[in-house]
Amino acid sequence: MDLKQEQLLALYEKMATIRAFELKAVELFAAGQIPGFVHLYLGEEAIATGVCANLEQKDYIASTHRGHGHLIAKGGNLNFMMAELLGRTTGYCKGKGGSMHIADVDLGILGANGIVGAGMPIATGAAFACKYKENGAVAVAFFGDGASDRATFHESLNLASIWKLPVVFVCENNGWAISNAQQNHQNITDISDRASGYGIPGVSVDGNDVIAVYEAAGAAIERARRGEGPTLIECKTWRWRGHFEGDPGAYKDPKDQEEWLAKDPIPRLEKNLLKLKFATQAALDKVKAEAREKVEVAVQFAEGSPQPDPGELLTDVYAD
Amino acid sequence: MKQMTYAEAIRDGMRVEMHRDPNVYLAGEDVAQFGGCFGVTAGLYEEFGPKRVMNTPISEAVIVGHAVGAATAGLRPIAEIMFVDFMGCCMDELFNQAAKMRYMFGGKARVPMVLRTPCGAGMSAAAQHSQSVESWFTHIPGVKTVMPGTPADAKGLMIAAIRDDNPVIYIEHKQLLPVAGEVPEGEYVVPLGKADIKREGSDITIVTWSWMLQKCLAAAEDLAAKGIQAEIVDLRTLIPLDKDAILKSVAKTGKLLVVHEEVKTSGFGGEIAAMVVEEGFDYLDAPIMRVTPPDTPIPFNPILEGAYLPSEEKIAQAVEEFF
DSSP: OOOOOOHHHHHHHHHHHHHHHHHHHHHHHHHHTTTTTOOTTTTOHHHHHHHTTTTTTSEEEEESSOOOOHHTTOOOOHHHHHHHHHHHTTSSTTTTSOGGGBBGGGGGGGGOOOSTTOOOHHHHHHHHHHHHOOOOEEEEEEEEEGGGHHHHHHHHHHHHHHOSSSSEEEEEEOSSSTTTTTTHHOSSOGGGGGGGGGTTTTEETTTTHHHHHHHHHHHHHHHHHHHHOOEEEEEOOOSOOSTTTTTTOTTTOEEEEEEEEOOOOHHHHHHHHHHHHSOOOHHHHHHHHHHHHHHHHHHHHHTTSSSOOOOGGSSSSSSS | OEEEEEEHHHHHHHHHHHHHHHTTEEEEETTTOOOOOSTTTTHHHHHHHTEEEEEEESSSHHHHHHHHHHHTTTOOEEOOSSSSGGGGGGGGIIIIIITTTTHHHOOOOOOOOOOEEEEOOOOSSSTSSSSOOOHHHHHHHTTTEOOOOSSHHHHHHHHHHHHHHSSSSEEEOOOOOOOOEEEEESSHHHHOOOOOOEEOOEEEEEEEEOOHHHHHHHHHHHHHHOOOOOEEOOSSSSEEEHHHHHHHHHHSSSSSSEEOSSSSSSSSHHHHHHHHHHHHHHOSOOOOEEEOSSSOOOOOOOOOHHSOOOHHHHHHHHTTOOO
């Protein structure tokens, strides 16, 4: 591990922010303040954090329906995100996208996505643009185990391989395609095995170990930047909540749930930081408290923001 | 002006823009050395090289989907889908991704891409290689739909489509590819959303587009010999729809026939009829009629296919029934 103290603390801070944001989303959704569907990233924070710590602003990501973590990790603004969840005009999408469509193209965030597996072709195209423009940038596609069964997975990995595109495919295998457990929707254990079918490297890592994710993603991203083509990374993790808020996840075995909750990626990094004497418990508690505070500020910003004027319905269908 | 075929005119439009804008590139199945399934892209690989003219695997979803990502990241892709019939393999990338990105993101994305694809019957290619399905696309807010009916329009609309900052589906008709005509040289632009009166007349308005334009023009000559002067409105782009051109013509003639190659039910002719009833009912002195194929898949046998397609005779007969 060659991560320095401040880098590890930055990873910790990012994961704590995602956690605080998602816990607040649970609360707001239950209180009826968030319309529509919300899919939470709780328990999977190490993946977005570890991957995006290797990215620069010029790099692209394509996210998923479970996208809040990716956005925060790529530098998304919490105020604009929260305002979007609440459908306000100050939100990233002026209240027209919601949780499933938050984007910030200037930050290289090509959108959360309501269609499972739709981000892979988009990231492939963004990577094509990076290669075409020779700007040294890369693209990352996040997707789940369920999406790895879609045709878009096959077509994107194959095209990216033959065109040698600077793209990294990050599969967040959280064990569940909605209510369908991995063993029931694919006859393999390691999704990274599929990489060999496209002639690209594939690697599986512990998705709850932010350092392992950081290192695997770093190697793949560097490879992409060198012009050596795509990599498939499978990050094994667990979805803490139901598929969406409101789904109690009754199909999960409580023993599995308990086992995975004990593998929470945040205390895991915390232990490491304490052991390395990179921080005191009090300092880490302060980071978490500050993360919660930032999220509170975002909620206040969102709640204080106006609802859209009905005339907004008709704008932005076409670019002029 | 130069004589060229519709296929050459499409290619010339792409060439002009590829010379003008280095961010324009072409990707699709067999579009490089092979020159495209119908030869439309012949020579572009030799002229622009492998960076800008790319063969893809047979992977329609990522052909369209990668174009969405590349367009959002600053390029101007021209993606080719070999037959419009194959759009079923990549509709998500068009209708959930390309079309909605700008709106969903609050106006903060541009998706300037052209999706070229050939349509149309008349070559015994049967039910999966002959269709006209433009209403699939006109029903998607966020997409523009272009269907040229002449070589000059094919070039001018191609240039406009490439320069447009929205996803544009550019549907070229297989029967028109060898049709020759006068085409302006250089940067000739036909604006999207402007219909063209291809024949002036005072007795009846015929609204049509694509290959059916040629059928209607032929029918109009026969009708003229019988003393009926048909005015032919070539829509050229279905979305944006040039309502004014249609209404103005109907105001003049009082009669409207719509001719298209899509099947009748839920075809775009229904939309035009509804629009004219809503916005120009007082102009009408007869019911609006349509000449279209029946609601069947397209048959293989040439006799059956001929029975399926609208013809000059069917169009002329439908017009005569107004009088």
